[in-house]
Each structure stands twice: as C-alpha cells, then as structure tokens.
Amino acid sequence: xxxxxxxxxxxxxxxxxxxxxxxxxxxxxxxxxxxxxxxxxxxxxxxxxxxxxxxxxxxxxxxxxxxxxxxxxxxxxxxxxxxxxxxxxxxxxxxxxxxxxxxxxxxxxxxxxxxxxxxxxxxxxxxxxxxxxxxxxxxxxxxxxxxxxxxxxxxxxxxxxxxxxxxxxxxxxxxxxxxxxxxxxxxxxxxxxxxxxxxxxxxxxxxxxxxxxxxxxxxxxxxxxxxxxxxxxxxxxxxxxxxxxxxxxxxxxxxxxxxxxxxxxxxxxxxxxx
Amino acid sequence: xxxxxxxxxxxxxxxxxxxxxxxxxxxxxxxxxxxxxxxxxxxxxxxxxxxxxxxxxxxxxxxxxxxxxxxxxxxxxxxxxxxxxxxxxxxxxxxxxxxxxxxxxxxxxxxxxxxxxxxxxxxxxxxxxxxxxxxxxxxxxxxxxxxxxxxxxxxxxxxxxxxxxxxxxxxxxxxxxxxxxxxxxxxxxxxxxxxxxxxxxxxxxxxxxxxxxxxxxxxxxxxxxxxxxxxxxxxxxxxxxxxxxxxxxxxxxxxxxxxxxxxxxxxxxxxxxxxxxxxxxxxxxxxxxxxxxxxxxxxxxxxxxxxxxxxxx
Numbered sequence: 001x002x003x004x005x006x007x008x009x010x011x012x013x014x015x016x017x018x019x020x021x022x023x024x025x026x027x028x029x030x031x032x033x034x035x036x037x038x039x040x041x042x043x044x045x046x047x048x049x050x051x052x053x054x055x056x057x058x059x060x061x062x063x064x065x066x067x068x069x070x071x072x073x074x075x076x077x078x079x080x081x082x083x084x085x086x087x088x089x090x091x092x093x094x095x096x097x098x099x100x101x102x103x104x105x106x107x108x109x110x111x112x113x114x115x116x117x118x119x120x121x122x123x124x125x126x127x128x129x130x131x132x133x134x135x136x137x138x139x140x141x142x143x144x145x146x147x148x149x150x151x152x153x154x155x156x157x158x159x160x161x162x163x164x165x166x167x168x169x170x171x172x173x174x175x176x177x178x179x180x181x182x183x184x185x186x187x188x189x190x191x192x193x194x195x196x197x198x199x200x201x202x203x204x205x206x207x208x209x210x211x212x213x214x215x216x217x218x219x220x221x222x223x224x225x226x227x228x229x230x231x232x233x234x235x236x237x238x239x240x241x242x243x244x245x246x247x248x249x250x251x252x253x254x255x256x257x258x259x260x261x262x263x264x265x266x267x268x269x270x271x272x273x274x
Numbered sequence: 275x276x277x278x279x280x281x282x283x284x285x286x287x288x289x290x291x292x293x294x295x296x297x298x299x300x301x302x303x304x305x306x307x308x309x310x311x312x313x314x315x316x317x318x319x320x321x322x323x324x325x326x327x328x329x330x331x332x333x334x335x336x337x338x339x340x341x342x343x344x345x346x347x348x349x350x351x352x353x354x355x356x357x358x359x360x361x362x363x364x365x366x367x368x369x370x371x372x373x374x375x376x377x378x379x380x381x382x383x384x385x386x387x388x389x390x391x392x393x394x395x396x397x398x399x400x401x402x403x404x405x406x407x408x409x410x411x412x413x414x415x416x417x418x419x420x421x422x423x424x425x426x427x428x429x430x431x432x433x434x435x436x437x438x439x440x441x442x443x444x445x446x447x448x449x450x451x452x453x454x455x456x457x458x459x460x461x462x463x464x465x466x467x468x469x470x471x472x473x474x475x476x477x478x479x480x481x482x483x484x485x486x487x488x489x490x491x492x493x494x495x496x497x498x499x500x501x502x503x504x505x506x507x508x509x510x511x512x513x514x515x516x517x518x519x520x521x522x523x524x525x526x527x528x529x530x531x532x533x534x535x536x537x538x539x540x541x542x543x544x545x546x547x548x549x550x551x552x553x554x555x556x557x558x559x560x561x562x563x564x565x566x567x568x569x570x571x572x573x574x575x576x577x578x579x580x581x582x583x584x585x586x587x
Binding site: 161 | 314317320324328330331332335336338360363
C-alpha cells in the first residue's frame with residue numbers, strides 16, 4: 001500500500017480534486033472548498049498510510065478511517081474509487097436521484113466505515129473502534145479526519161477526553177485546520193487557539209504541519225503513535241479551496257457550486273498542476 | 275427492574291464475552307458485582323452521553339454487543355442524534371437502557387423523569403422498544419436483548435406490577451401479554467403502571483365489570499392483532515402510561531387501530547397531557563396528581579361505561 005514516492009500521492013490528490021470538482025458541479029453539491037483543503041491529507045492516507053485492500057474492504061485487520069467531516073464525502077469517494085473500491089464512473093452519480101453517493105459520506109459504499117454528516121460524531125465512533133482494538137490487542141489503527149468547525153461541538157471534546165484517559169494509542173485524529181467554517185472564519189466565530197495546546201492539555205500527543213506538504217504528511221503519519229500510550233493528534237494547517245486560486249481561503253466556496261466559466265477555470269488550473 | 279437487568283447480565287456475561295456494559299457514571303452500588311467479576315466487560319464512559327452513544331456505535335461496529343446505561347433522558351434525549359445517526363443508521367448492536375422510566379425518580383424532579391422517550395425512540399427506524407411492566411418481563415427483556423441483533427431501547431421502571439407470569443410462560447417480545455381476561459373494557463398499560471391497571475381491574479370486578487388487562491411490554495413492533503381483537507371484543511380501549519399522551523403507548527395504539535380499521539366504542543389515552551411532571555412527590559403521589567393511579571382508572575372506566583364510580587367505594 002505504501003507509495004514509493006510522493007509523486008503517487010500528488011497524482012492521487014490531483015485526481016481527487018478533479019473528481020470532486022466534477023461531482024459537485026454536475027450534482028450541484030456544496031463543500032468543494034472543504035474537500036480541497038483535505039484532498040492532500042486524503043491522498044496521503046489512501047496513497048501511503050492506510051493498510052487497506054479493496055478486495056477485502058471489511059477485513060478485520062484493516063486500518064479504519066472515519067471521515068468525521070462528512071461534508072467532504074466527495075473527496076473520500078474519489079479516493080476510494082481511485083484505489084479500486086468501486087468504479088470511477090460511479091462518482092458521477094454523486095447527488096443524483098437514486099445514487100449511493102450522498103453528499104455527506106455514506107457507509108453503504110464499500111470502503112466507507114462510517115456514515116457521518118452531523119458534526120462532532122466521528123471522533124466518538126473512532127474512539128469506540130479504538131477501545132475495541134485495544135481490548136483485543138489488535139494491531140490496526142483508527143484514523144479520524146475532523147474539521148476545525150466541528151471542534152465547536154462539545155461531543156468532540158468528550159471524545160478527546162475519553163481517548164486520552166484510556167490511552168488509545170491506536171487512534172489518530174487529523175484536524176483539517178483551514179480556519180474557515182460554515183459561514184465565517186473560525187477566528188470570528190469561535191476562536192480555537194491555542195488549538196494544539198488544547199489537545200495537549202486533554203492528554204494527546206500533538207504534531208503540527210502544513211497539510212498540503214505530502215512529504216511531511218507521509219513522514220509524520222508513518223510515526224504514529226507520536227508518543228507511546230497516547231492518542232495522536234495531527235493538526236494540519238491547510239488552505240480552504242486549496243488548488244484553485246479563486247477558491248482559496250474564501251468563505252464563499254464552502255457552499256458555492258462550481259459551474260460554467262468558474263468550473264472551466266477551476267478545471268484548467270487543476271489539470272495544469274503536476 | 276434495574277436489579278433484574280443487572281442480575282441477568284451478571285448471570286450471562288460469561289457466556290457473552292462480546293457484551294460490553296457502558297455506564298454514564300451511574301449505578302453506584304448496584305453494578306459493583308458486575309464490575310468486579312467482569313472488569314473487561316464494563317466501561318464507565320463518564321458524564322458524557324453523546325460520547326457514550328458514539329462509542330457504543332463504534333464498539334458495536336467492531337462486533338461487541340453494547341449496553342448504554344443511564345437515568346431518565348440522559349441515555350436518550352441528551353444524545354438523540356448519536357442514537358439516530360451513529361447507532362440506528364448503522365444498525366449497530368446497541369441496547370440503550372433507561373433506568374427511571376416515567377416518573378420513577380419522583381421527587382428528584384422533572385429533569386430525571388422520562389416522559390417523552392417512548393414517542394421519540396419508537397420513531398427511529400430499526401429501533402426495538404421494550405417497556406416491561408413487572409420484574410419477570412424486565413428480566414426476560416434483558417435476556418432477550420443478549421441475543422437480539424440491532425438497536426434496542428429498554429425502559430426500566432422503578433416500580434413494578436405484581437407478578438402475573440403463568441407457570442411455564444415464555445416471554446415473547448413483540449407480543450402483548452393478556453394478564454387478565456375480560457370483555458367489558460380493555461386496559462392497555464406499559465411499564466410499572468401496569469400495577470395500577472391491575473388494581474383498577476380488581477375494584478371494577480367488584481362492581482361487575484370485567485376488564486381485559488394488557489401488558490404492552492413491547493412498544494415497537496406493536497402487537498396490532500392483540501390490540502385489534504381487544505378493541506373489537508371489549509368495545510373500549512384505555513391506554514395507561516407514565517408518558518405524554520402524544521406518540522407513546524396511546525398514540526401507538528391509536529395508529530394501530532386506525533391502520534387496522536378497528537374503531538372501539540370509546541378510546542381514552544391516560545398519560546401526561548401537555549404538561550411537565552413538575553409537582554414534587556413520590557412516583558405514587560405523582561400518579562395521583564396526574565390522574566394515572568388506580569382510582570383515576572376506575573373513574574375513567576366508570577364515566578365511559580355510565581356507571582357511578584362512587585356507589586361502591
């Protein structure tokens with residue numbers, strides 16, 4: 001499963017972004033900015049970190065992945081399709097009548113462990129999986145990708161307390177810290193800083209990095225648990241809308257649907273990237 | 275009823291290593307033996323019911339049979355979205371246990387009364403809803419849940435009706451128990467308040483009225499055949515519950531009879547009517563205040579059947 005070079009993960013990230021752009025455009029889905037901000041994280045996880053096998057999507061020994069920021073489902077669908085969990089053609093049914101691909105991620109698809117969509121749920125479910133793994137002395141890990149916005153939810157911190165108290169070293173929380181939530185910047189809505197210190201104070205081993213730097217992501221995620229006996233939190237500093245200049249760092253592109261000339265321009269930018 | 279549940283779990287835990295019992299930091303004293311004997315099957319999830327319910331879903335997805343346990347609304351309404359999205363949508367094998375159904379916690383206050391739970395929990399797809407009326411039903415419900423797959427809600431009352439189990443009777447989830455035969459009126463009760471229905475039936479029998487008393491220990495799926503037969507054979511249907519009259523047992527029976535095209539001569543839902551149980555007092559006292567005790571049932575039946583409730587006090 002491990003990528004030989006970051007060339008593979010960069011290509012995967014590019015494909016995730018292009019698929020997601022098409023999916024949101026055709027289906028009329030939102031959240032393209034939130035997908036783009038975590039596309040590199042998804043690419044590194046699915047391209048080089050997660051121990052998974054599309055031939056055995058429910059293997060007991062697989063690493064689990066919980067997309068707590070379920071609104072980035074389009075990104076996860078794209079990653080799974082690229083990894084062979086289902087045909088890439090299926091992606092274009094996203095948001096369409098009768099499709100399996102709901103806007104928020106659905107476990108009815110092979111490779112998706114958990115349906116989410118309401119924020120602040122994923123870390124608790126992941127912690128339950130991790131507690132089970134610890135009880136069974138299993139070697140697989142549980143990765144959970146959170147948004148910064150859902151750190152407003154009290155349930156996220158309930159789960160954080162629990163995971164640290166029980167020393168769930170098999171649990172990795174990655175926070176896509178793009179600093180823009182639903183309709184405004186995090187700093188205006190509900191300041192999270194000092195963010196890393198909060199996780200540390202809750203008992204987690206914390207690292208921070210540029211969430212678009214594949215080498216750093218690969219290197220860092222390969223070293224979990226960061227500290228023996230503690231759950232790991234990776235705060236990934238990202239840019240919302242990353243990859244398309246006019247979408248970057250913009251509140252507008254949390255909900256805006258890319259169509260017409262905007263779609264064409266976005267696609268051209270993404271395709272020109274190496 | 276709580277002790278009946280814990281008793282069954284303590285007895286059967288060795289045969290069910292997949293069982294994990296999660297408490298929302300409640301059960302001091304009563305869980306001691308279980309915790310001491312099966313430390314790996316117990317987890318105190320703290321005062322964090324949202325997390326407890328999400329954890330339960332994650333654990334169930336990994337193959338555990340998970341019980342979540344707390345008082346009143348804490349394991350249900352506080353974390354309803356986790357129950358809906360994480361547990362029910364994934365058809366996770368989680369059994370949600372409420373101790374203190376209805377007004378069990380009496381003078382503790384309305385915050386600890388569970389009086390909307392049946393309506394809310396039964397609306398969730400895939401959810402089994404059990405609300406036993408006596409200790410035998412409580413124990414058998416617990417035993418059944420160990421083999422049942424999927425989400426379930428178990429509402430346990432502090433009070434319990436006197437035993438009505440017949441020798442050799444087998445507990446059948448999803449089927450109403452007719453605990454007293456009668457042809458004049460049907461009293462359908464759920465939870466410990468079944469005891470009030472039985473008391474009322476005794477009083478009414480002295481006046482020559484034979485009540486059919488039903489213990490509706492399974493609210494969902496509801497035994498519509500038994501209800502339809504009772505409504506058409508007795509002509510009068512009275513539902514009795516320590517719960518809002520909206521959407522609970524009374525609401526469920528109304529739906530069931532309408533769906534079946536069965537229209538009893540009269541139908542009364544006894545329960546809380548657009549009110550919080552805000553009066554202070556014991557469970558028994560509150561039943562009197564909210565017109566849910568045996569005397570109130572006698573009065574209701576008497577009015578409906580046109581007899582004088584005061585003639586034979």
